[in-house]
Amino acid sequence: MHHQDDRSEQAEATCGCGHDHTQHRIHDNPHADPPGGGRPTRGRGLRQERLVIQGLHCADCAAKVEKTLTRLPGVTLAAVNFATSALSIEYDPAVLKRGEIGRAVGQLGYGVAQPAGPRAARGSVLRLTGLDCPDCAAKLEKSLRSRPGVKRADLNFAASKLVIEHSGPVEEVIAAVRAAGYGAELAAPGPTPVAWSPFSAADPKFVLTALSGVALLAGIIAGRTGLGRSGQAAIFAVALATGGYTVARAGLFSLRHLVLDMNVLVTIAALGAAAIDRWEEAATVVFLFSFGNLLEAYSLDRTRRSIRNLMQSAPQAAVVRREGREVTVPVEEVGEGETLIVRPGDRLAADGVVVAGASPVNQAMITGESLSVVKEKGAAVYAGTINEDGYLEVQVTAKAADSTLARIVHLVEEAQGQRAPTQQFVDTFARYYTPIVIGLAVAVAVLPSLVLRQPFTPWFYRSLALLVVSCPCALVVSTPVSIVSAIGNAARSGIMIKGGVHLEAIGKIRSIALDKTGTLTLGRPQVAGVVPASGRGEEEVLRAAAGVEARSEHALARAIVEAAGRQGIAPPAGENFVALPGRGAKAKVDGVNVYVGRPEFARDQLGLDLSGFREALEAARGKGRTAVVVGTKGFLLGLITFTDTPRPEAAAAVADLKRAGVRPVVMLTGDAEGAAALIGRRLGLDEVRAGLLPEDKVAAVRRLMADYGQVAMVGDGINDAPALAAASVGVAMGVVGSDAALETADIALMADDLTRVAYAVRLGRRTVATVRENIIFSLLVKVAALALIFPGWLTLWLAVMSDVGASLVVTLNGLRLLSFGGSRRAAQAAGPSPAEAIQTGS
Numbered sequence: 001m002h003h004q005d006d007r008s009e010q011a012e013a014t015c016g017c018g019h020d021h022t023q024h025r026i027h028d029n030p031h032a033d034p035p036g037g038g039r040p041t042r043g044r045g046l047r048q049e050r051l052v053i054q055g056l057h058c059a060d061c062a063a064k065v066e067k068t069l070t071r072l073p074g075v076t077l078a079a080v081n082f083a084t085s086a087l088s089i090e091y092d093p094a095v096l097k098r099g100e101i102g103r104a105v106g107q108l109g110y111g112v113a114q115p116a117g118p119r120a121a122r123g124s125v126l127r128l129t130g131l132d133c134p135d136c137a138a139k140l141e142k143s144l145r146s147r148p149g150v151k152r153a154d155l156n157f158a159a160s161k162l163v164i165e166h167s168g169p170v171e172e173v174i175a176a177v178r179a180a181g182y183g184a185e186l187a188a189p190g191p192t193p194v195a196w197s198p199f200s201a202a203d204p205k206f207v208l209t210a211l212s213g214v215a216l217l218a219g220i221i222a223g224r225t226g227l228g229r230s231g232q233a234a235i236f237a238v239a240l241a242t243g244g245y246t247v248a249r250a251g252l253f254s255l256r257h258l259v260l261d262m263n264v265l266v267t268i269a270a271l272g273a274a275a276i277d278r279w280e281e282a283a284t285v286v287f288l289f290s291f292g293n294l295l296e297a298y299s300l301d302r303t304r305r306s307i308r309n310l311m312q313s314a315p316q317a318a319v320v321r322r323e324g325r326e327v328t329v330p331v332e333e334v335g336e337g338e339t340l341i342v343r344p345g346d347r348l349a350a351d352g353v354v355v356a357g358a359s360p361v362n363q364a365m366i367t368g369e370s371l372s373v374v375k376e377k378g379a380a381v382y383a384g385t386i387n388e389d390g391y392l393e394v395q396v397t398a399k400a401a402d403s404t405l406a407r408i409v410h411l412v413e414e415a416q417g418q419r420a421p422t423q424q425f426v427d428t429f430a431r432y433y434t435p436i437v438i439g440l441a442v443a444v445a446v447l448p449s450l451v452l453r454q455p456f457t458p459w460f461y462r463s464l465a466l467l468v469v470s471c472p473c474a475l476v477v478s479t480p481v482s483i484v485s486a487i488g489n490a491a492r493s494g495i496m497i498k499g500g501v502h503l504e505a506i507g508k509i510r511s512i513a514l515d516k517t518g519t520l521t522l523g524r525p526q527v528a529g530v531v532p533a534s535g536r537g538e539e540e541v542l543r544a545a546a547g548v549e550a551r552s553e554h555a556l557a558r559a560i561v562e563a564a565g566r567q568g569i570a571p572p573a574g575e576n577f578v579a580l581p582g583r584g585a586k587a588k589v590d591g592v593n594v595y596v597g598r599p600e601f602a603r604d605q606l607g608l609d610l611s612g613f614r615e616a617l618e619a620a621r622g623k624g625r626t627a628v629v630v631g632t633k634g635f636l637l638g639l640i641t642f643t644d645t646p647r648p649e650a651a652a653a654v655a656d657l658k659r660a661g662v663r664p665v666v667m668l669t670g671d672a673e674g675a676a677a678l679i680g681r682r683l684g685l686d687e688v689r690a691g692l693l694p695e696d697k698v699a700a701v702r703r704l705m706a707d708y709g710q711v712a713m714v715g716d717g718i719n720d721a722p723a724l725a726a727a728s729v730g731v732a733m734g735v736v737g738s739d740a741a742l743e744t745a746d747i748a749l750m751a752d753d754l755t756r757v758a759y760a761v762r763l764g765r766r767t768v769a770t771v772r773e774n775i776i777f778s779l780l781v782k783v784a785a786l787a788l789i790f791p792g793w794l795t796l797w798l799a800v801m802s803d804v805g806a807s808l809v810v811t812l813n814g815l816r817l818l819s820f821g822g823s824r825r826a827a828q829a830a831g832p833s834p835a836e837a838i839q840t841g842s
Contacts, residue, residue: 368494507764
């Protein structure tokens with residue numbers, strides 16, 4: 001028996017059989033709790049919850065909490081994410097009460113709290129518009145935090161979302177945001193974004209910029225037609241006032257909070273140019289800056305549309321059956337337990353379980369799958385997916401605000417708001433760069449006149465140009481726009497990347513380790529044969545094994561019970577079930593302790609003579625089959641062999657990983673050497689490491705990291721949790737409907753599609769390259785602009801062009817990641833090619 005979980009025997013007794021626990025797949029449970037919820041899952045009677053550990057300050061402490069909770073009776077899973085202080089726990093409420101979890105954590109010196117959840121109900125949530133610069137966003141956040149009555153202000157630049165805790169009226173915060181030159185509205189309950197376009201006649205910035213452009217053009221034409229200097233200056237003054245109004249207003253807001261941003265610098269530069277009678281340049285500076293901001297806002301808004309499209313994929317109304325009648329109600333009013341009526345072509349309004357009907361459902365919005373999935377009675381369905389042909393009745397299992405779609409949107413927004421390591425470096429660099437260059441600008445304005453007796457005006461003009469160049473907008477925006485675009489791209493493909501740090505990590509991996517059961521194989525083993533001991537029959541062996549495994553939901557256990565059922569064998573009631581980690585399982589059947597376990601365990605621990613099964617074991621290994629022994633201490637009943645089919649796409653996925661530059665590709669499994677080696681040869685793997693216990697997998701991952709540096713681990717997200725946590729980046733497969741796997745994995749593949757791993761690697765590599773290009777380009781532009789200042793070649797309008805132009809270039813370069821892999825997704829939508837159809841037998 002090949003047990004892949006490192007839980008205690010006590011915890012194992014709750015969940016399974018002791019076989020290869022990579023098959024206790026949490027995504028097989030479509031009724032997982034919503035974040036912070038406590039709804040029991042169907043079938044097993046287990047409860048999943050996501051909580052927040054308060055006061056967690058070190059990774060070692062997180063591991064201690066995890067270990068302590070794992071040992072509690074009734075706990076089948078406890079995973080602590082140190083980075084987010086999130087606890088994902090699964091337990092039997094009949095054995096363990098929620099209060100006992102809090103007490104156990106409290107005894108370690110920490111607290112337990114409910115998370116904010118997708119709606120972030122911790123004050124008010126505002127959706128902002130016109131936010132086009134991460135540096136300006138950071139300064140706005142800083143100024144809001146200093147306001148009286150504001151306890152907390154978290155501004156997510158990527159999502160244009162502001163979460164505040166405040167004691168005063170929220171209208172005061174909205175007024176402050178608008179005073180800074182941005183739009184702000186209270187977010188409606190649920191994932192509904194603010195619709196906005198920077199090139200709308202309703203946007204004051206657009207109107208004023210357009211007026212400024214018209215006045216600037218009129219001033220230039222007036223100069224060519226002989227209008228006097230004073231008349232031309234008056235026209236340019238109109239252009240300066242209209243184009244500079246919102247810039248100056250935002251600059252004053254920043255100055256009141258002792259913050260220097262681009263608005264302040266451009267305002268000073270424009271007023272300085274006007275003071276030395278260079279009205280045309282003053283007007284040109286504010287127009288170019290305002291127009292560039294509009295273009296940048298429009299470009300950045302494209303990155304936010306991918307999430308907005310996700311948000312808007314769920315309908316705003318639903319048809320439910322109430323008191324025998326079908327009524328249409330707002331989706332917010334649909335409660336758990338109600339029955340949705342879903343007709344052909346309708347989008348599902350909430351998560352649920354099909355209770356009547358059958359129909360293919362397009363799940364591309366959630367999983368990225370191009371092919372529809374047939375949903376019948378008992379199948380899980382998700383909000384935002386499309387019922388294609390048939391009629392469905394769906395029992396709601398989660399409110400709209402707590403649906404899988406809402407959680408995905410929440411996670412993507414949070415991930416896009418997290419800072420990648422490169423961005424942290426850039427932000428640190430910008431903090432020092434800006435004051436240094438501003439100081440240099442002051443020196444350029446003053447020292448030549450005071451020390452070298454140079455004319456004041458030319459050097460003052462150069463200092464104004466230097467002020468404009470001092471803003472690091474292009475450099476600061478170079479990383480987040482790329483990260484935001486890539487994470488949005490991945491979300492559309494059914495890949496949840498939990499932040500820039502993991503996106504960079506997957507882009508830098510050199511080797512990858514893959515679990516076998518359920519990852520490289522389909523994870524649905526079937527009994528291939530039963531070999532009874534001398535004097536015993538196949539039915540007797542199956543009956544005893546089924547008696548041990550009847551309570552388990554493990555894949556091999558289910559295969560045994562199903563095989564017994566096909567032969568009409570009713571399993572006896574096993575008592576005192578105990579899982580033996582890495583070895584097997586036992587239960588009292590007909591008053592006798594019966595063991596089902598690995599051949600090595602049966603030989604070494606039970607003292608069973610397997611010499612009569614040597615030929616059968618060798619034959620099973622040669623065919624790549626797993627074998628377990630059934631018997632009691634000193635008494636052998638027989639042998640059961642299983643077969644598990646490799647995923648159809650597994651060989652192609654392994655080859656694609658190698659083409660992406662990932663070598664070696666290694667399989668980690670608890671299976672016997674022969675069976676594992678056969679699978680490895682069929683799939684083209686570089687290495688196979690077999691016979692591994694859970695702790696052995698962790699050690700194997702650490703050895704790979706010592707040899708190759710950055711290493712990814714791909715598994716089922718829960719039972720491979722130790723190995724996933726040990727790797728540079730952990731990738732969980734097939735996690736749709738699973739809160740715990742969504743929360744604990746670094747990267748989560750919503751569908752069981754191994755090819756998405758190579759796609760994530762390529763996307764990560766492209767993102768790392770794009771960020772590097774953007775940073776180098778931004779720095780080169782700044783260096784070139786600084787070099788042009790001292791000979792007097794850098795004009796004010798050229799300084800603004802260099803700053804705004806560089807920001808636009810890096811933004812557009814980052815935006816290219818939104819369309820990365822577009823041809824691949826189009827090919828998926830069109831279905832398999834003729835060659836692929838022949839290969840897969842379709």
